[in-house]
Amino acid sequence: MAGSERIRRVANIVRRQQAAGHEVAVVVSAMAGETDRLVNFCREANPLYDPAEYDVVVASGEQVTSGLLALTLQALGCKARSWLGWQLPIRTDDAHSKARIGEIDSDALLASMAAGEIAVIPGFQGVTEDNRITTLGRGGSDTSAVAVAAAIKADRCDIYTDVDGVYTTDPRIVAKARKLKYVTYEEMLELASVGSKVLQTRSVSLAMKEGVRVQVLSSFIDDDATPADEIPGTMIVSDEELEGLDMESQLITGIAADKNEAKIILTRVPDRPGAVATIFGPLAQANINVDMIIQNVGRDKGETDVTFTVPSADLLRAQTLLEAQKEAIGYNRIITDGKVAKISVVGVGMRSHAGVASTMFRAMADRGINIQAISTSEIKISVLIDEDETELAVRVLHTAYGMDAADAA
Amino acid sequence: MAGSERIRRVANIVRRQQAAGHEVAVVVSAMAGETDRLVNFCREANPLYDPAEYDVVVASGEQVTSGLLALTLQALGCKARSWLGWQLPIRTDDAHSKARIGEIDSDALLASMAAGEIAVIPGFQGVTEDNRITTLGRGGSDTSAVAVAAAIKADRCDIYTDVDGVYTTDPRIVAKARKLKYVTYEEMLELASVGSKVLQTRSVSLAMKEGVRVQVLSSFIDDDATPADEIPGTMIVSDEELEGLDMESQLITGIAADKNEAKIILTRVPDRPGAVATIFGPLAQANINVDMIIQNVGRDKGETDVTFTVPSADLLRAQTLLEAQKEAIGYNRIITDGKVAKISVVGVGMRSHAGVASTMFRAMADRGINIQAISTSEIKISVLIDEDETELAVRVLHTAYGMDAADAA
Numbered sequence: 001m002a003g004s005e006r007i008r009r010v011a012n013i014v015r016r017q018q019a020a021g022h023e024v025a026v027v028v029s030a031m032a033g034e035t036d037r038l039v040n041f042c043r044e045a046n047p048l049y050d051p052a053e054y055d056v057v058v059a060s061g062e063q064v065t066s067g068l069l070a071l072t073l074q075a076l077g078c079k080a081r082s083w084l085g086w087q088l089p090i091r092t093d094d095a096h097s098k099a100r101i102g103e104i105d106s107d108a109l110l111a112s113m114a115a116g117e118i119a120v121i122p123g124f125q126g127v128t129e130d131n132r133i134t135t136l137g138r139g140g141s142d143t144s145a146v147a148v149a150a151a152i153k154a155d156r157c158d159i160y161t162d163v164d165g166v167y168t169t170d171p172r173i174v175a176k177a178r179k180l181k182y183v184t185y186e187e188m189l190e191l192a193s194v195g196s197k198v199l200q201t202r203s204v205s206l207a208m209k210e211g212v213r214v215q216v217l218s219s220f221i222d223d224d225a226t227p228a229d230e231i232p233g234t235m236i237v238s239d240e241e242l243e244g245l246d247m248e249s250q251l252i253t254g255i256a257a258d259k260n261e262a263k264i265i266l267t268r269v270p271d272r273p274g275a276v277a278t279i280f281g282p283l284a285q286a287n288i289n290v291d292m293i294i295q296n297v298g299r300d301k302g303e304t305d306v307t308f309t310v311p312s313a314d315l316l317r318a319q320t321l322l323e324a325q326k327e328a329i330g331y332n333r334i335i336t337d338g339k340v341a342k343i344s345v346v347g348v349g350m351r352s353h354a355g356v357a358s359t360m361f362r363a364m365a366d367r368g369i370n371i372q373a374i375s376t377s378e379i380k381i382s383v384l385i386d387e388d389e390t391e392l393a394v395r396v397l398h399t400a401y402g403m404d405a406a407d408a409a
Numbered sequence: 410m411a412g413s414e415r416i417r418r419v420a421n422i423v424r425r426q427q428a429a430g431h432e433v434a435v436v437v438s439a440m441a442g443e444t445d446r447l448v449n450f451c452r453e454a455n456p457l458y459d460p461a462e463y464d465v466v467v468a469s470g471e472q473v474t475s476g477l478l479a480l481t482l483q484a485l486g487c488k489a490r491s492w493l494g495w496q497l498p499i500r501t502d503d504a505h506s507k508a509r510i511g512e513i514d515s516d517a518l519l520a521s522m523a524a525g526e527i528a529v530i531p532g533f534q535g536v537t538e539d540n541r542i543t544t545l546g547r548g549g550s551d552t553s554a555v556a557v558a559a560a561i562k563a564d565r566c567d568i569y570t571d572v573d574g575v576y577t578t579d580p581r582i583v584a585k586a587r588k589l590k591y592v593t594y595e596e597m598l599e600l601a602s603v604g605s606k607v608l609q610t611r612s613v614s615l616a617m618k619e620g621v622r623v624q625v626l627s628s629f630i631d632d633d634a635t636p637a638d639e640i641p642g643t644m645i646v647s648d649e650e651l652e653g654l655d656m657e658s659q660l661i662t663g664i665a666a667d668k669n670e671a672k673i674i675l676t677r678v679p680d681r682p683g684a685v686a687t688i689f690g691p692l693a694q695a696n697i698n699v700d701m702i703i704q705n706v707g708r709d710k711g712e713t714d715v716t717f718t719v720p721s722a723d724l725l726r727a728q729t730l731l732e733a734q735k736e737a738i739g740y741n742r743i744i745t746d747g748k749v750a751k752i753s754v755v756g757v758g759m760r761s762h763a764g765v766a767s768t769m770f771r772a773m774a775d776r777g778i779n780i781q782a783i784s785t786s787e788i789k790i791s792v793l794i795d796e797d798e799t800e801l802a803v804r805v806l807h808t809a810y811g812m813d814a815a816d817a818a
Contacts, residue, residue, distance in 0.1 A: 004453045038473065044413045045477045046484035053483070056476035056491050060469035064447065067465030068454045074462070075455035082465050086495065087540055131496055 004072075006032070007065065009219055010160070011072040014118060018078060022155075025109065025119040027148055028069055029141040030061030051096035055125075055135045058097075059085070062122030062141070070120045080118040083109060085125040085133065090144070092126035092134045099134035101126055101143065101206075104151035113152070121148055139200035146203045150210035157207070157214045158233070159199065164218035165234035166191070166198055168403045169255040173391050176404035180234050180253060182245065187253045188236050190346040190380040204236065213237055239348060251356060252347040252401045257390050261291060262315040263340045263372065264308055266322070268332035271304040278329045279306060282321050288314045292342070292375040292384055306331075307373055309384060312338055340372065341390040344382040345397060357381050363400035369393050413481075415441070416474065418628055419569065420481040423527060427487060431564075434518065434528040436557055437478055438550035439470030460505035464534075464544045467506075468494070471531030471550070479529045489527040492518060494534040494542065499553070501535035501543045508535055508543035510552065510615075513560035522561070530557055548609035555612045559619035566616070566623045567642070568608065573627035574643035575600070575607055577812045578664040582800050585813035589643050589662060591654065596662045597645050599755040599789045613645065622646055648757060660765060661756040661810045666799050670700060671724040672749045672781065673717055675731065677741035680713040687738045688715060691730050697723045701751070701784040701793055715740075716782055718793060721747055749781065750799040753791040754806060766790050772809035778802050 010026070017024050030038075038058045042049045066082040073080035088109060092099035109119050123141025126134045136143055142159055149157035164179065166188070171177040183191070185208035192201045198216055207214045217233025269275055276295070283290055293308040310318045319336055322329070350356050360381055364371060369392065373384035385393055398404055419435070426433050439447075447467045451458045475491040482489035497518060501508035518528050532550025535543045545552055551568055558566035573588065575597065580586040592600070594617035601610045607625055616623045626642025678684055685704070692699055702717040719727045728745055731738070759765045769790055773780060778801065782793035794802055807813060 004450065007454065041413065041473065041477055042480055045416065045480035048484075049480050050483055053476045053479040053491055056479075056493070057473050060472050063469050063472070064450070064466050067462045068450055070462040070465075071451055071454035071458050074459055075457075082462060084465070084542075133493075 004068070006219070007068050007072050011069060011076055011078075013160070013219065014069075014073060015076050015078055017158075018118060023113045025113060025121060025148055025152060025154070026069065027121045027123040027141060027145040028062060028065040029123050030065055034061040034064070051098075052132055055096050055099075055133045059122070059125040059133045059135050062124050066120045066122040070118075073118055073120070078118055079116050080120055081112065082120045082122070083112075084122060086127035086131065088121070090121075090126040090147070092128060092136070094128040094130070094132070094134065096132075096134055098137040099126055099128075101136065101147045104147055106148075106151040109148075110152055136202075139203070142200045142203035143206055146207045146210070146212050146214060149212045149214075150206070154212070157212050159203075159214060159216050160219035161198060161216060162218065162220065163198060163216070164220075164232060165216050166236075166254070168253070169394055169398055170257065173257070173394050174398045174404075176398065178403065178405040179232075182235050182237055182242055183253055184239050184242055184348050185236060186239070186379055187346050187348055190344065190377065191254050191256050199236075207236060208238075211238065213241070242348070250347065251349040251353055252345050252403060253349075254346050255394055255397050255401075255403070256344045256346065257394050258342045258344070259387055259390060260312045261309040261340055261342050261384070262312045263337040263384065264310060264315070264318060264322070265335040265337075266306045266329065266331040266333075267335065268303045269306050270330045271302050275329070276306070278325065279322070280308075282325055283310070283318055286317065286321055288318050288321075292373045292382065294373045309340070309342070309373070339387040340384050341387045341393075342382050342384055343390070343393045343397065344380050345401065346380045348379050350379050350381075359400055360397060363396050364393060367392060367396050369396070413477070415628070416477050416481050420478060420485055420487075422569070422628065423478075423482060424485050424487055426567075427527060432522040434522060434530060434557055434561060434563070435478060436530045436532040436550060436554040437471060437474040438532050439474055443470040443473070460507075461541055464505050464508075464542045468531070468534040468542045468544050471533050475529045475531040479527075482527055482529070487527055488525050489529055490521065491529045491531070492521075493531060495536035495540065497530070499530075499535040499556070501537060501545070503537040503539070503541070503543065505541075505543055507546040508537075510535055510545065510556045513556055515557075515560040518557075519561055548612070551609045551612035552615055555616045555619070555621050555623060558621045558623075559615070563621070566621050568612075568623060568625050569628035570607060570625060571627065571629065572607060572625070573629075573641060574625050575645075575663070577662070578803055578807055579666065582666070582803050583807045583813075585807065587812065587814040588641075591644050591646055591651055592662055593648050593651055593757050594645060595648070595788055596755050596757055599753065599786065600663050600665050608645075616645060617647075620647065622650070651757070659756065660758040660762055661754050661812060662758075663755050664803055664806050664810075664812075665753045665755065666803050667751045667753070668796055668799060669721045670718040670749055670751050670793070671721045672746040672793065673719060673724070673727060673731070674744040674746075675715045675738065675740040675742075676744065677712045678715050679739045680711050684738070685715070687734065688731070689717075691734055692719070692727055695726065695730055697727050697730075701782045701791065703782045718749070718751070718782070748796040749793050750796045750802075751791050751793055752799070752802045752806065753789050754810065755789045757788050759788050759790075768809055769806060772805050773802060776801060776805050778805070 014024055014026055038061055042054045042057050070080040070082045088105050090104050091102040113119055123144035124136050128134055146157055166180050166183050167177045169177045188204045192204055214236040215233045288310050291309045296305045369385055369389050371383045375382045423433055423435055447470055451463045451466050479489040479491045497514050499513050500511040522528055532553035533545050537543055555566055575589050575592050576586045578586045597613045623645040624642045689699055697719050700718045705714045778794055778798050780792045784791050
């Protein structure tokens with residue numbers, strides 16, 4: 001069974017950490033495929049499911065893994081016990097199926113760990129004040145891990161994923177991508193929000209807020225090949241810690257590509273105060289996240305084209321909404337394009353260096369890649385391009401910023 | 410999926426009961442095959458598993474079903490919610506994997522039911538004073554159902570099984586077996602303990618102690634075919650209730666056969682005080698349940714043969730133990746026979762009628778069936794015979810006591 005093989009692998013990693021002198025708490029996710037199986041049961045039972053009962057069903061996946069990991073650790077001669085969300089408890093609000101963690105009572109946990117017991121905690125789950133089970137939404141196990149690490153004031157929160165760290169860009173696109181030793185919380189947030197799927201955004205925000213040092217590393221690496229105190233992952237740290245490390249300064253940390261954006265253009269919108277509010281108000285109310293916004297002023301007197309992006313999954317809904325508001329907004333035509341990609345370069349070094357944007361624009365122009373929109377933050381520049389040019393753009397930029405690994409093919 | 414089909418069937422039954430004016434609490438077991446799957450996970454993880462962690466894993470099966478049944482009921486338009494063992498709570502002792510139910514707090518349950526909500530409760534599970542999950546051991550869902558029924562003072566506890574009631578004997582052996590409308594707790598206990606597998610013994614004992622009227626019926630019966638107030642199962646009731654019913658008096662309620670017994674004969678045991686204690690003391694210490702005991706006195710002066718039965722599964726262990734005690738006991742030879750069956754006739758009518766035993770012995774003698782041992786209780790007569798004659802004996806007795814259904818083939 002793939003499930004128990006994976007659990008055994010995790011147990012061995014945990015045992016080595018304990019043997020290296022650490023007190024260890026482990027936060028586990030469900031076995032591969034298990035959450036999907038449980039979600040399907042719920043959909044079969046009731047397509048419009050009650051999220052409170054959905055949580056009762058779906059939280060069982062992590063419950064099973066936590067019991068099994070405790071048993072596996074015991075088989076390896078370790079003391080171990082499971083602590084379910086309601087047992088600690090891990091308090092959350094009552095937004096079932098997408099709850100947010102409030103307080104974690106760590107007293108019992110710390111006492112158990114001090115007594116040499118490895119604590120095994122199901123991720124993704126908590127309990128409301130009313131003692132009902134909640135889940136945190138997909139990817140919630142990362143958030144649980146960070147929250148537990150914060151509660152017990154852990155030295156480090158290691159998150160084992162199916163990749164061995166954070167790369168300068170997707171290694172499937174750029175063979176010369178390098179694994180980063182360090183990345184800051186903010187960089188990680190920008191990378192996560194633009195399509196680098198290593199960690200869930202919420203877990204990174206929480207780590208930043210609580211000051212938890214997070215390490216991303218792979219559970220598939222042969223853990224006997226590396227010494228216990230040198231783990232080949234990527235550390236996510238604060239700006240201050242990064243500065244203190246006296247690292248070789250890097251301008252750009254990573255390049256991310258996101259194909260899940262769609263572009264909407266409204267032509268000839270009246271250029272008067274409040275016009276933009278009539279466009280974006282209804283979208284916000286419908287919980288549609290608008291990202292890049294460009295207003296091309298001055299095309300015709302008193303009129304302007306408005307371009308913006310929404311998540312591809314929300315494109316149809318946004319279009320329907322905007323068409324219903326055509327009179328109120330007063331635009332001429334609506335043009336949509338689902339075949340766009342957002343390419344972002346991210347790096348805290350940008351703050352103190354000029355010329356990052358111009359390097360980007362020149363490199364893309366040299367290869368004839370047309371930029372349809374631009375948006376920037378303090379540590380990020382994003383451009384919208386034709387989806388077909390995604391891989392080309394990423395490779396061009398990776399080389400332009402001098403990020404290619406020397407020894408890779 | 411067989412699982413969700415079964416859940417939909419149960420949901421329909423529950424809805425009909427509510428529509429008939431009842432407040433309903435449902436106790437559910439795991440989906441078919443699920444408990445075995447979870448138990449196997451535990452064995453893979455740790456063959457010598459910690460029962461506390463085993464319970465964390467295995468209790469999840471019922472948790473899933475309770476959430477899914479609540480969702481399915483909601484899809485049918487009913488108000489419903491799940492109440493996990495730790496939420497009520499259902500307190501148990503801390504004998505993990507075979508815990509016994511103590512107190513059930515029914516306040517929240519009753520309030521929810523009074524508000525028109527169907528309560529869905531996972532069977533087989535509870536929680537210790539230390540807030541750790543327990544399970545009750547195999548078949549524990551029946552016991553949970555009876556315990557919940559007692560706690561909420563239910564009018565009736567319906568137990569849906571894969572048979573549609575309690576029969577005079579196994580219908581696979583006797584085509585003319587009749588379904589019983591009523592059976593008393595004591596009769597049911599005797600029938601259960603001698604191999605009629607309809608209900609777990611513990612659940613019947615608890616029902617008797619708490620005075621819970623239990624009905625056994627099938628979840629496979631088309632519930633639209635029978636009116637809501639006439640359910641074609643078997644009611645398990647007290648002696649008093651049965652007397653009050655003015656039923657046609659029945660001498661024998663049922664005939665059960667049990668092939669899971671093995672016979673042990675110790676020859677030429679010294680016939681002196683305390684000899685028997687040296688035999689049965691060690692067996693009791695090893696938790697081996699000795700059933701029928703016969704002492705053939707007077708074969709030789711001062712010596713006796715001792716015959717008794719133990720569960721087949723314990724035969725080897727018992728034999729090893731007794732061989733180790735050969736000197737102490739002072740027997741000559743040990744003879745074992747795993748090919749025996751215990752045939753029992755059960756009925757409260759026996760108390761007031763003589764001749765039940767002689768009818769049994771004559772009917773068996775007429776067909777040349779040799780009786781190897783006899784044991785009796787107030788409402789039961791059991792005989793030990795050659796296993797090959799099991800079906801013959803059951804059929805002969807079913808006819809001899811006039812129990813054959815008139816209209817069956």
